[in-house]
Amino acid sequence: DIVLTQSPALAVSLGQRATISCKTNQNVDYYGNSYMHWYQQKPGQQPKLLIYLASNLASGIPARFSGRGSGTDFTLTIDPVEADDTATYYCQQSRNLWTFGGGTKLELK
């Protein structure tokens, strides 16, 4: 199984940059694509797709969100952070079946 590791929490100030990391125990690249995706989940709501294939912005997602990385190391960046961004963020791989990271809770300082 591919295991995804995220830090449990991150605190940032409004207007600053938030960088959330996700590390995998196996390479999730295949034929030029990185099979890594990012989701945002607010309390009581379903998850929402933010980024697919490591760096592609999902439909309707503001350009404040961006993703990068390859192989085993990936990051989701939110710049600048707004109050509405407080949520839990999950990475997910689809290189070999599917697994989720444990989630990173983003809070405001």
Added chain:
Amino acid sequence: QIQLVQSGPELKKPGESLKISCKASGYTFTDYAMQWVKQAPGKGLQYMGWINTQTGKPTYADDFKERFVFSLETSASTAYLQINNLKNEDTATYFCARGRWLGGDFDYWGQGVMVTVSS
């Protein structure tokens, strides 16, 4: 617009069974996979498995190979999750999600079904 609408909350006793529905609209049902995800109270997302909407073949993650059954009613654009012999640890919210074949991401999600198992 694309929607996945799931059935309502369930309260069950240990040993009972239940069947959750996920009705898709706004797209061609068989053009996408249907994925299932569990979220226990206060916990993260746990991948359960998926069902191929073209063939009806289900694939289960290791923790969900027993007691869990995915099925389809393609004519009604509806996917089902059945859980047999319910246990307390099945208490969770269960989400269906539309899975894209090419990238493997889940681009639309149902609202979730809260299942409570308690004697």
